[in-house]
Amino acid sequence: MVEQGSYTLEQAIANLQQTEHLGDRYYAAWWLGKFRVTDPAAIDALLDALNDDLDRSPDGGYPLRRNAARALGKLEDPRIVPALLHCLHCPDYYVREAAAQSLELQGNPVAIPALLTFLAGGVAAAVPTPDKPHLVQPYEAILEALGTLGATVAIPEIQPFLEHPVAKVQLAAARALYQLTEAPEYGDRLIAGLAAPQLPLRRSALIDLGATHYLPAAAAIAQTPAENSLKLIALKGLLENHLTRQAQDTLHLTEESEQVMALMDSLL
Amino acid sequence: MTALNSLIAAIDAAPSAVGLITAVRQLAAARDPEAIPKLIEILGYNNPGAAVAAVEGLVALGPVAVPFLLANLDGYDYGARAWANRALAQIGDPRALENLLAAAQGDFALSVRRAAAKGLGFLDWSALPPADQEAGQKQAFGALQVALGDEEWVVRYGAIAGLQGLAQQQPQWRDPVRQLLGDRLPCEPELAIQARLHWAIQSLNP
Numbered sequence A: 001m002v003e004q005g006s007y008t009l010e011q012a013i014a015n016l017q018q019t020e021h022l023g024d025r026y027y028a029a030w031w032l033g034k035f036r037v038t039d040p041a042a043i044d045a046l047l048d049a050l051n052d053d054l055d056r057s058p059d060g061g062y063p064l065r066r067n068a069a070r071a072l073g074k075l076e077d078p079r080i081v082p083a084l085l086h087c088l089h090c091p092d093y094y095v096r097e098a099a100a101q102s103l104e105l106q107g108n109p110v111a112i113p114a115l116l117t118f119l120a121g122g123v124a125a126a127v128p129t130p131d132k133p134h135l136v137q138p139y140e141a142i143l144e145a146l147g148t149l150g151a152t153v154a155i156p157e158i159q160p161f162l163e164h165p166v167a168k169v170q171l172a173a174a175r176a177l178y179q180l181t182e183a184p185e186y187g188d189r190l191i192a193g194l195a196a197p198q199l200p201l202r203r204s205a206l207i208d209l210g211a212t213h214y215l216p217a218a219a220a221i222a223q224t225p226a227e228n229s230l231k232l233i234a235l236k237g238l239l240e241n242h243l244t245r246q247a248q249d250t251l252h253l254t255e256e257s258e259q260v261m262a263l264m265d266s267l268l
Numbered sequence B: 001m002t003a004l005n006s007l008i009a010a011i012d013a014a015p016s017a018v019g020l021i022t023a024v025r026q027l028a029a030a031r032d033p034e035a036i037p038k039l040i041e042i043l044g045y046n047n048p049g050a051a052v053a054a055v056e057g058l059v060a061l062g063p064v065a066v067p068f069l070l071a072n073l074d075g076y077d078y079g080a081r082a083w084a085n086r087a088l089a090q091i092g093d094p095r096a097l098e099n100l101l102a103a104a105q106g107d108f109a110l111s112v113r114r115a116a117a118k119g120l121g122f123l124d125w126s127a128l129p130p131a132d133q134e135a136g137q138k139q140a141f142g143a144l145q146v147a148l149g150d151e152e153w154v155v156r157y158g159a160i161a162g163l164q165g166l167a168q169q170q171p172q173w174r175d176p177v178r179q180l181l182g183d184r185l186p187c188e189p190e191l192a193i194q195a196r197l198h199w200a201i202q203s204l205n206p
Helices: A009-017 A022-034 A040-049 A063-073 A080-087 A093-106 A109-119 A139-148 A152-163 A167-181 A184-193 A199-210 A215-223 A228-245 A255-267 B003-012 B017-029 B033-042 B048-071 B078-091 B094-106 B110-120 B130-147 B153-169 B171-187 B191-204
Strands: none
Touching: A009 A022, A009 A040, A022 A040, A022 A063, A040 A063, A040 A080, A063 A080, A063 A093, A080 A093, A080 A109, A093 A109, A093 A139, A109 A139, A109 A152, A139 A152, A139 A167, A152 A167, A167 A184, A167 A199, A184 A199, A184 A215, A199 A215, A199 A228, A215 A228, A215 A255, A228 A255, A228 B110, A228 B153, A228 B191, A255 B191, B003 B017, B003 B033, B017 B033, B017 B048, B033 B048, B048 B078, B048 B094, B078 B094, B078 B110, B094 B110, B094 B130, B094 B153, B110 B130, B110 B153, B130 B153, B130 B171, B153 B171, B153 B191, B171 B191
């Protein structure tokens, strides 16, 4: 879908290329990703936006670069992965985080060595940034990307992060290790996260389980005290990951698939 | 203070989100129609655990809660509206038909549309005069047909569950529903929704 109301592709590209109205540029970058445009001119404009120096936040960040990096993750072009790899060295934490998440979406294992360098120094180096609400690097996004990209080479580096003091980082490590090893202990670690006393942690565990095919989690997901919308998204992820791993004939529904759908029905 | 009043006071005095859920469960377990206004108020607390308990309490009370739910649908808080539609969907009282028809096709909140779509397939038609049943089911089928093409996957999912429910409860809708679901299959982009379509079609095959 490219048309949305009166806003057009041409307008989005023009808005992204102009430099007078920063808000219009920010919105245009989001819009181009949201509607998954394929026009090379749109990709050109987004790649240019990754180097923008005009849009600066009070803390020195680069808001337009963040949005452009997020948008590019959803698009297809051979220039995207190299540009995102470059963004991993941006001084803005949130640009680095967006780049890692988008590299995960791109699904290209060529990103693995660059992502793996962020785990050098292990848990000891993964400390908070002074006066900021985040760690020195976007560890959650990096661990999740390594898991999705199938970086089995990273397993020894990921394992210590199960003991990181930040609970969400532990969950990200468990999710990646489950994807890389399929060992139930890591899936169970995520299920345990569903019982966390804090709602934001339960939400994280739901999203993490939705990135796996760990079917024993389905009933626990349905019973977690959290929004039904999020539980439905998690179960949909679980179901789709299960279906894509089956034999080519996805028309054949296993008993497990039907159980997941019955749980989804109960949450509507 | 009456027993009901002290249960309500416990909700107002709940010291934490977890304490609130416990207090709401106790009020819901009282099965007292006098608790209905309070249970509906809780749907707007933005606490999913408390809302689940309140919906269960309202559903257990059944049709007596329906006029209150319909009269208090929150036009501003779509979270509360979604929970209320979920309660109406589970009670299945056809007095909610007009509301569910409008909500499934036109509410801006996808959580409301999905709850209403499923509910349209699980109404207790026998509560309507026979002359009104067929017209109501036609309206429900038409609204579910619209919801089956919704831009949000979860609304389409709700529509499939609703259509399957309608066809299983009312055999005269079996063929039109199977036809509609089969026509949707080639244009459905999401894998999970394709699977749900298959499951529904299989369950309706003779």
